[in-house]
Amino acid sequence: MRYLRCATAWxxxxxxxxxxxxxxxxxxCVAPSMAVNLPKSRTVWxxxxxxxxxxxxxxxxxxxxxxxxxxxxFPNGSDWIPDYIPDCxxxxxxxxxxxxxxxxxxxxxxxxxxxxMHNSENLKVGPDxxxxxxxxxxxxxxxxxxxxxxxxxxxxxAPNKPENFIRIQIIxxxxxxxxxxxxxxxADELSRHLVDQLSEVTGxxxxxxxxxxxxxxxxxxxxxxGKEIVCRGCSLGHxxxxxxxxxxxxxxxxxxxxxxxxxxxxxxxxxxxKDDVIWANVSRMPDRGYSLxxxxxxxxxxxxxxVINPMEQPEAKLQxxxxxxxxxx
Numbered sequence: 001m002r003y004l005r006c007a008t009a010w011x012x013x014x015x016x017x018x019x020x021x022x023x024x025x026x027x028x029c030v031a032p033s034m035a036v037n038l039p040k041s042r043t044v045w046x047x048x049x050x051x052x053x054x055x056x057x058x059x060x061x062x063x064x065x066x067x068x069x070x071x072x073x074f075p076n077g078s079d080w081i082p083d084y085i086p087d088c089x090x091x092x093x094x095x096x097x098x099x100x101x102x103x104x105x106x107x108x109x110x111x112x113x114x115x116x117m118h119n120s121e122n123l124k125v126g127p128d129x130x131x132x133x134x135x136x137x138x139x140x141x142x143x144x145x146x147x148x149x150x151x152x153x154x155x156x157x158a159p160n161k162p163e164n165f166i167r168i169q170i171i172x173x174x175x176x177x178x179x180x181x182x183x184x185x186x187a188d189e190l191s192r193h194l195v196d197q198l199s200e201v202t203g204x205x206x207x208x209x210x211x212x213x214x215x216x217x218x219x220x221x222x223x224x225x226g227k228e229i230v231c232r233g234c235s236l237g238h239x240x241x242x243x244x245x246x247x248x249x250x251x252x253x254x255x256x257x258x259x260x261x262x263x264x265x266x267x268x269x270x271x272x273x274k275d276d277v278i279w280a281n282v283s284r285m286p287d288r289g290y291s292l293x294x295x296x297x298x299x300x301x302x303x304x305x306x307v308i309n310p311m312e313q314p315e316a317k318l319q320x321x322x323x324x325x326x327x328x329x
Contacts (some may be wrong), residue, residue, distance in 0.1 A: 029073040049073045051080075055088035062086040062235035062259065063220065064247035084249070086235035089259045093176045094213025094221050094231055097183060098149065101191040102167045103198065104206040109155035109164040113201055120147040123168070125201055133170060136193045140186040144173045166202065168194065174213060179227040187211045218260030220245060233260035255295050267295035 029049040053069035055061060061069055065086050072081040105112060113126035123131040137146030149169040156163025170190065191209040199205055213221030215231035218240055224230045234240050234247035239261045241248055250256050254264035299306045 029075045029077075046075065048075070053085075053088075055091075058091055059088035060091040060224070060230055060232065062089050062238075062247070063222070063232040063240065064234050064238050084237070086238070087259065089233060089235060092215070092219060092231040094174045094215050094229060096171050096214035097174045097229075098212050098214055099170045099172065099187045099190055100167060100210040100212070101170070101194055102165050102208050102210070103195055103202055103204055104208075105164040105166065105202055106204040106206065109153075112153075112166075112203075115153060115166055115168075115198070115201070116151050117148050123148065123151065125198065129201075131194075131197050133194075136190060136197065137170070137172070139193055140190050142175065142178055142182055142186050143190065144175070146190075147171050166198075171214065174229075176229075180211075180223055180229055181227065183229070184209075184211055216260075218262050235259055239264050257294055 049072070051071040051073065053061065053065060053071065066082050071085070114124075116124050118124035118130055121132060121134050123133065125131060133146050133148055137143050147170065149171045150167075151169075152167040154163065154165055154167070187209050191207055195202075195205055195207045213229050213231065215221050215233075219231040219233035220240070220242065221229055222232050224232075234256070236259060237256050238247040238249050239256055240246075242262070250264035253267050255267055256264045296307050299308055
């Protein structure tokens with residue numbers, strides 16, 4: 001699969017170069033096909049090449065794609081910026097949408113009756129009052145079914161401050177045809193009706209609404225193209241740190257050969273004749289930053305043990321001596 005479209009190459013002659021969907025993982029900015037047609041004696045390559053990453057239909061950008069899916073390459077042969085090119089992952093959508101309503105309390109927090117879940121459809125307010133969430137949900141245009149996920153009451157030290165709040169999470173079915181704007185409008189409306197129902201108890205009409213999607217493990221809900229809610233995880237050679245909401249490359253000696261990983265797997269120890277761990281020396285993979293997607297392996301042939309690094313070109317191999325002198329070549 002091919003992912004990258006070359007936008008414009010800026011050189012001294014201001015030449016625009018379009019390389020339609022070429023895989024540029026192992027290419028530098030100045031391809032031989034470009035340079036061969038220009039006299040070296042009177043051509044100076046300068047500036048940079050800007051690349052925009054695009055995914056085929058049915059695929060989506062990874063969470064660790066650079067902002068705007070843009071890459072830069074300089075004609076001096078230096079590394080791409082960023083120095084890795086992520087794969088496109090299969091496009092995925094949330095299976096649920098989560099509305100988080102936070103009501104800022106204006107009354108003395110400890111005196112407010114407890115608000116809790118009676119069941120998935122009803123809030124229990126104080127000893128005897130119940131609020132039917134399904135009726136509130138039914139007032140929204142696009143929400144189908146609403147279930148209460150959690151209710152939290154927090155009383156801070158300072159009265160009448162944002163540290164005093166009640167937070168209610170409601171889960172609804174996700175419809176991928178709806179835009180972010182439609183969901184946000186419905187979420188605000190749902191929160192408004194909920195606050196009105198609780199105003200007698202909380203004494204507050206001040207609230208804020210947060211909206212997110214519930215995605216499968218290894219991915220997070222993000223807003224794509226300004227309107228579409230999708231689930232994105234990490235590409236090969238990376239793993240997701242949910243608390244930081246970002247992908248990190250696997251450390252040397254570890255690999256992630258599948259997308260949407262939350263951790264990396266330790267490579268099997270490739271031990272040489274001196275008990276040296278060979279993959280420990282592979283700290284930087286060509287054109288893939290500091291991440292491994294596969295582990296190096298040993299191939300024995302004609303009395304020679306060859307350590308093959310799958311991420312390098314076939315001719316780039318580390319030769320090990322199989323003689324009795326116990327030295328690595």
